[in-house]
Amino acid sequence: MASESGTTRFERLVFRPSADALRPIDPAIVDQAVAWLVKIQSGGASASESDACDRWRQSHPDHERAWLRLCGLGRDLREGTSAVTPQIARSTLRGVDRQQRRWALKAVAGLGVSAWGAWGAWAMRHDIAALNADHCTAAGERRRVVLADGTQVMLNTRTAIDVRFDAATRTLRLLGGEIMVATAKDAMRRPFVVLGRDGRIVPIGTRFVVREFDGDGGERSEVTVLEGAVDVSAGERSQVTRVPAGSRVRYSAASVGAVGHLDESAAAWADGSLVVERMRLDDFVAELGRYRTGVLRCDPAVASVLVSGSFPLADTDAVLAMLEETLPVRRQSLSRYWVTVAAR
Structure with a gap:
């Protein structure tokens, strides 16, 4: 984990987002950041490896951006989630070998948000379970x-x-x-x-x-x-x-x-639909989020808005557009992997 002074430096960078902060990062750089993060967060990195990681981060602005996105130190991005301690995350990652750890982390690397947030922990549990599933x-x-x-x-x-x-x-x-x-x-x-x-x-x-x-x-x-x-x-x-x-x-x-x-719509997903009647918007967003990569949140200000209808699961972006057309809400997108449904 970063030292207290290091954390302060990261906060100054993350808490003042700019347009450049949302610019896509080369997947090859993300891969390198994942490899470094696995090594450092595992707790087994030597002093020389930690120094090498620091040099890599300082060698190019995109390296630092990729690192910060993975670490997700911006508490503004974690609003509304239940944080999972790095110790728990490291314990989870130690349960599989290095290649599997790398694979599991890459599943959340593209988020551009906290890798240790509630969604990240859930996603890693699913990905690790899926590694050996039939x-x-x-x-x-x-x-x-x-x-x-x-x-x-x-x-x-x-x-x-x-x-x-x-x-x-x-x-x-x-x-x-x-x-x-x-x-x-x-x-x-x-x-x-x-x-x-x-x-x-x-x-x-x-x-x-x-x-x-x-x-x-x-x-x-x-x-x-x-x-x-x-x-x-x-x-x-x-x-x-x-x-x-x-x-x-x-x-x-x-x-x-x-x-x-039974709920008559309980099996509608098998036909590719999400069917709801007078469902709270926060519950609807949580349900829709199961079918998307990344994080989909609902602003508490509109959580009690009621939703009814049949929605296609194959295109969740289209569903979000439908919500904007029919409800007093709008999308706030940090990236395609972090979307909030907020009041218009």
């Missing part, structure tokens, strides 16, 4: 996978799964994100099991959606049953809750909530 999707991507038994799985944006079939069980592990599953009959009559962060789902000849949530409401999951039924159990608990077709339930590792009616 199937995964990037931001805005949807993919249909047909498993060996004929079961069809649709992966929503930023989703990763593992699949393990053996003589006794067909197991799908949700590593993060959201899936729609249409189970097939198995000639060997093996049960199909979906394992996730918060619990276990056993479908009974069914079609259902499972989503894992992260956010201010804490870690939780939700299953929506479109056909058939599923049995849900939380964490390692043996108590089972039956969820019939036309129903949904939210659960955490500690408990399963009450079974309620």
Whole structure:
């Protein structure tokens, strides 16, 4: 981490943005900055390597700009996010080898904002999980996978799964994100099991959606049953809750909530649409942000504005333009990777 005097010098640069600060940086320079940041933030850099990093930063203005964008020391850019300490970030990065650390950091390098902010930490967790997943999707991507038994799985944006079939069980592990599953009959009559962060789902000849949530409401999951039924159990608990077709339930590792009616738009993403009715704008922006690379924020001043309609997920920029046309809001763009929906 930078010394106190170094931090002060960075703040003077970052807190007074200019047009030049937003000018694109050569990807090759970004790659070099990523390599230096991984080395320095790992805690294992020698004094000579730290000196070499300083010389690299001083050798060209774009080097320093790339470094500052990655470090994200501008607290004005972090407004509205939950900061993650560099120690936690370094711990996360130590969980994979050097090449994987470089790959994970490059996933957030283009943001031009805090690499250690809440979004950056979430993105790195997803990217690291996806490294070893059997199937995964990037931001805005949807993919249909047909498993060996004929079961069809649709992966929503930023989703990763593992699949393990053996003589006794067909197991799908949700590593993060959201899936729609249409189970097939198995000639060997093996049960199909979906394992996730918060619990276990056993479908009974069914079609259902499972989503894992992260956010201010804490870690939780939700299953929506479109056909058939599923049995849900939380964490390692043996108590089972039956969820019939036309129903949904939210659960955490500690408990399963009450079974309620499904949201008719819960599966609209599978057809490429985001369908909402009287949704708060801050919730809508958070949902739309799942399908974009970078950070999409909502100004608290317009958070309670209500949104209704069907929006195409394939073009989130077009959706933002539609909001500007129909609501008293406008886009404020630091770059294509950092956009705020603010009051007009």
